[in-house]
Amino acid sequence: MNNSIWTFANPHNFMRLSGVVAPWAAALAAITLAIGLGWSLFATPPDYQQKETIKIFFIHVPAAMMAVNIYAVMVIASLIGLIRSHPVSHLVAKAAAPIGAAFTLVAIITGALWGQPMWGAWWVWDARLTSVLILLFFYLGYLALWNAIEDPVKAADLASILCLVGSLFAFMSRYAVEFWNTLHQGASLSLDKESHVADVYYAPLLVMILGVYLLFIALLMVGVRTEIRARRLRALRIAQIGQADAALTRTAAAGNPASAQ
């Protein structure tokens, strides 16, 4: 068991590893995003159809990609958490949720800013846009459920089930453009097709995608570390209250023997 990946599921080992990884990921994310943003916003030519609005593409696509992929991370973490009853796995899902929600919101806002000049509408209720909006609600509902339930074990289980149900909309967010006709265009980047994006746009886009992944790793590590510490604090508090209670009972018993019965 010592060499298996599960050793990092041990909170102590996770804290040690993430303490090293988080600052490096954060520094690399800052560098990569600075290069990516500078390159994509200032050093790319206008598109043959869309002129300068192509710049929105470099933020919209990575954000939308993370909106779906972070949800996939949450689904996997929730599944492992449910099956193995593993607290750190649940905490990974919990810490990923606000990051995913933020990327989803960025994707929706940049999409609106892009849709207005190109399509002629800020928002339309097509299958792609609607499923992304529902995905945002699942992120928020998931976080609300965690906060609504006092007992962390129960909260983890119920929130995980909600997360698994939402996987449907994460899946739809990704594939709606292929199942139904939508106003939103099809996927520009996919593994099984030739690229639809000219190299001058493709290279800075890849840098941006790498940047958002690094940013996600850094934020996730910090988030999970915070959650683990909050858990420890809670355990300490409970232990303290337990001790104080025991002490109180002892003094009461010593002062008035009748009350100890």
Place this chain on the structure above:
Amino acid sequence: MASLKKKRRIRMLAFGGVALAASAAIAGFAFNDSIVFFFPPTELVAKAEAGETGPDRRVRLGGMVAEGSVSKVDGGASVTFEVTDGETTMPVTFAGVLPDLFREGQGVVAEGYYRNATFEAETILAKHDENYMPREIADALKENGTWKPEDGVVE
């Protein structure tokens, strides 16, 4: 080895997953007509003939703006053009401001009413594809003949 409890949890989750996927698939097929954002001309004509949509029902028509079909009428206040899906071509009338990306050979979604074999649009949305390239590459592709017609026209 996996304990009995763990096996039971895996079985429950697998069952739940299958149930969720099945219900989603059924809902997807059942509501297909409301989930699609627009109908191509061929489908819209078929629906009108089958009585599934009437002249007073607001619908969306989607397709390509036919080459050479756009013309201004009423001194430029309104515009007529044809939307095609390669099979059927439907005439469209519209009074209002067209989006920037509206041009012949490009995708379009019109929202309005299908009456007397004409589509009376109230809103026009431009639909673009998933291809992005700078102008020079678009010009070069056209010159060496590798331009795909579905990529549209360079103005």
